[in-house]
Structure formats: C-alpha cells, structure tokens
Amino acid sequence: MRGISAISGKAPTGRRVGITLGLAGLLTPLTLVVGSGTAQAASCTTSTGPYQKQVEKFLGRPVDGKQSATDCKAIRAFQTKHLIKPNIGYAGPVTWGVMDLMNKQKAVGDNPNKAGKCPVNKGRIACVNLTLQISWVQDGSRLVYGPVPVRTGRNGAETRTGAKKIYLRKINHWSTIYKVWMPYSQFFDGGIAFHQVDKSVWSPPGSGGCVNMRKDDAKKYWSLLKKGDDVYVYGRKPGT
Incomplete structure (x- = not known):
C-alpha cells in the first residue's frame, strides 16, 4: 500500500538478534472471508479445469485429472483461504498459479x-x-x-x-x-x-x-x- 498519514503507538528502539526462519510454515491455512464484505454462496463446479492434475497433486488428492465433489470441496477451501475468485472449485490458471508459486517458494530452502x-x-x-x-x-x-x-x-x-x-x-x-x-x-x-x-x-x-x-x-x-x-x-x- 502507498500513502503516509497519522500514526499511533511508539516505535521500540534498538535491534534484537535475529534467527533464521525457513518456509516450513508456508502452507498454513488462513480463515478468511471471500467477497465484498460477506461470504459468497457460490456453487461448486462440476467442470474439470485445465490444471486439474496439478491441483489434485498439490492438495494431496488422488491424481486422476477428473473433477469430483471431493476435489471441488478441497479446491474451494484453498480458494476461499487465499481470496481467489470465483471460489467455485475450478482448477484454473489463477488457482494453479498460486499453488505453483508456493511450490517455488518452498523449494528455495535456506539459501x-x-x-x-x-x-x-x-x-x-x-x-x-x-x-x-x-x-x-x-x-x-x-x-x-x-x-x-x-x-x-x-x-x-x-x-x-x-x-x-x-x-x-x-x-x-x-x-x-x-x-x-x-x-x-x-x-x-x-x-x-x-x-x-x-x-x-x-x-x-x-x-x-x-x-x-x-x-x-x-x-x-x-x-x-x-x-x-x-x-x-x-x-x-x-x-x-
């Protein structure tokens, strides 16, 4: 975000010794609300997305490349946590793009x-x-x-x-x-x-x-x- 305005609180002084923290907690789920202020009651799609197999593998689902009700539920949960719209459980490029980025971040390790x-x-x-x-x-x-x-x-x-x-x-x-x-x-x-x-x-x-x-x-x-x-x-x- 940009812009500087009024503040509250006092800034602590000094510097404490840092520790190395890797990306082990990278995929920790977040509880978030999707939509403009209220949760969306979107339907779960039955369509198979172009990244179905990749998304299934990322989520630990059986990798068969075919959409199922359980697949859709898992994909929707991921989309909701990460504010991906529409959150209808479709394995599309935006959803896979986020997952692929997470994989690349995790692969960096401690170097x-x-x-x-x-x-x-x-x-x-x-x-x-x-x-x-x-x-x-x-x-x-x-x-x-x-x-x-x-x-x-x-x-x-x-x-x-x-x-x-x-x-x-x-x-x-x-x-x-x-x-x-x-x-x-x-x-x-x-x-x-x-x-x-x-x-x-x-x-x-x-x-x-x-x-x-x-x-x-x-x-x-x-x-x-x-x-x-x-x-x-x-x-x-x-x-x-």
Whole structure:
C-alpha cells in the first residue's frame, strides 16, 4: 500500500538478534472471508479445469485429472483461504498459479540469495525477490531471517526495484488512501513499506505497491531493522 498519514503507538528502539526462519510454515491455512464484505454462496463446479492434475497433486488428492465433489470441496477451501475468485472449485490458471508459486517458494530452502542478486557488502539488508515473492534479512552473506512469503505490487502498481533505505518507521500507520491500518510499517521508497496484512499474502492480484507480510514476519522485521538500513528489491512479480 502507498500513502503516509497519522500514526499511533511508539516505535521500540534498538535491534534484537535475529534467527533464521525457513518456509516450513508456508502452507498454513488462513480463515478468511471471500467477497465484498460477506461470504459468497457460490456453487461448486462440476467442470474439470485445465490444471486439474496439478491441483489434485498439490492438495494431496488422488491424481486422476477428473473433477469430483471431493476435489471441488478441497479446491474451494484453498480458494476461499487465499481470496481467489470465483471460489467455485475450478482448477484454473489463477488457482494453479498460486499453488505453483508456493511450490517455488518452498523449494528455495535456506539459501534465498543463491544467485547472489542481493548485495552482500552492505551489512544488514532486507532483500525482496519479486519473481518468487519472497523476502529475507541478511547480514553480509549470513542469513539472519527468512525467507518468508510476501505480497508485492500488482500490475500498474508495481513495487519499484533497486537499492533503497528505510527512512521512516511507524508501528501502527494509518493509510489515508486505503483507509486501513498498516501495522509495523517500515517505509523505504516513497509510500512503499514493509507492513503486516490480515489476509493471505498469496491472494491475487497483489498490493498497491507495498511489501505485504504476515504478522509474525512483519513484527520480526520491525525488531531486526532500523532507520537507515538498506533494502534491495529485484526481479519481476508474475503477471506484471
């Protein structure tokens, strides 16, 4: 999200020692409401989607490439948790795209900077890989925390790439643009910040530009980073 406005709360001072946290909890389900304010009473489709086999395998279902009532129920549950619309249990490209991204994130393991794209000569730095939608904190070449899944800017509101620095921290920022609270906000590029969101970080199509994070990850970033720390953003978000 973008935009800077009034704040509440006090920012803690100092830096605590970070720990490495992998993507073991990547697929933890979230309880979410789908639709514009109320749950949708969509019907469960009987149609077989183009990614039926891939989706069945991801969900641990029997892989036969044929839609069943049980398949549809499992697919709908996934779609509802991650705000994929319409949530009718169809194994289409959007649903598989989210699952495929989760698989790629999990495959990164504990070496997110294997390709050496994020600078190792800056000391403490927060890295953001837009292509894989992950972020981590490193100190030189040492991984301090992550990688963790993030949700960056959608098409038309892309998170800008390049070298940045954290210039403003607000522990409970209020966005006048989106009319929402942005807990643990750490701004590093205009109105772009790391901050917590209370919905799935895998929900398409993306943020308004900010790097959305799960609560525990945003809170940990708050404890590890400080004003003046480096941020490096690279890659390209799928679909932008």
